[in-house]
Amino acid sequence: MTGEDGGAVVRGYRAGDLEACRSLWVELTETHRRIYDSPGIGGENPGLQFDDHLALVGPDNLWVAELDGRVVGLTGVILRQDEAELEPLIVTEALRGRGIGTRLAEAVVAAARDAGLGSLSVRPVARNVAALQFFHAHGFRVMGHVEIFMDLRDGPRPWRPGESLADRPFSV
Numbered sequence: 406m407t408g409e410d411g412g413a414v415v416r417g418y419r420a421g422d423l424e425a426c427r428s429l430w431v432e433l434t435e436t437h438r439r440i441y442d443s444p445g446i447g448g449e450n451p452g453l454q455f456d457d458h459l460a461l462v463g464p465d466n467l468w469v470a471e472l473d474g475r476v477v478g479l480t481g482v483i484l485r486q487d488e489a490e491l492e493p494l495i496v497t498e499a500l501r502g503r504g505i506g507t508r509l510a511e512a513v514v515a516a517a518r519d520a521g522l523g524s525l526s527v528r529p530v531a532r533n534v535a536a537l538q539f540f541h542a543h544g545f546r547v548m549g550h551v552e553i554f555m556d557l558r559d560g561p562r563p564w565r566p567g568e569s570l571a572d573r574p575f576s577v
């Protein structure tokens with residue numbers, strides 16, 4: 406398989422992928438730390454959140470992208486009654502923009518279709534504009550539930566104006 410993704414192969418998760426997937430989860434956390442300018446996000450060992458996710462969904466609901474024998478991307482699906490959620494989607498930073506994320510997302514869409522599910526959702530943080538643009542470009546164009554919240558903490562808050570919904574401004 407060749408193309409601008411350089412021949413990345415998408416395959417099911419295997420036990421030997423554990424460390425690589427932990428590292429990819431760290432990269433996901435780094436994205437969130439960067440866009441929120443908040444180094445504390447994800448705690449001290451964010452890679453272990455992959456272990457929690459693996460325990461939640463099981464290995465059959467995770468896929469990796471492999472390039473030259475190295476795991477460079479990760480995705481998965483959380484299956485529910487009649488719907489599915491794509492979570493996570495991560496491509497290692499140096500290889501972004503080459504189509505690997507698209508290939509991974511396509512694997513999840515295909516799995517959700519094969520399972521006969523009625524919808525596939527994704528829940529990026531509202532400030533992750535690049536991810537929102539990616540998902541929009543890949544067919545995620547319906548807004549279902551929207552989570553809005555009130556920040557009850559004292560002190561400085563990380564939010565900034567950025568989005569509009571129902572003709573009202575929201576911070577992200």
Ligand SMILES: CC(C)(COP(=O)(O)OP(=O)(O)OC[C@H]1O[C@@H](n2cnc3c(N)ncnc32)[C@H](O)[C@@H]1OP(=O)(O)O)[C@@H](O)C(=O)NCCC(=O)NCCS
Pocket residue numbers: 432433436494495496497500501502503504505506507508527528529530533535536538539542
């Ligand atoms: C979102 C992500 C998985 C996309 O993977 P990818 O391999 O870069 O995606 P593709 O190459 O298939 O598609 C590139 C598209 O993704 C978007 N994109 C998002 N972040 C990008 C980045 N850092 N570099 C390049 N493209 C990026 C671009 O809009 C691009 O669109 P274009 O093709 O019109 O230029 C990847 O950028 C990533 O891992 N980001 C950090 C983790 C994250 O935010 N995940 C989503 C959380 S819900």
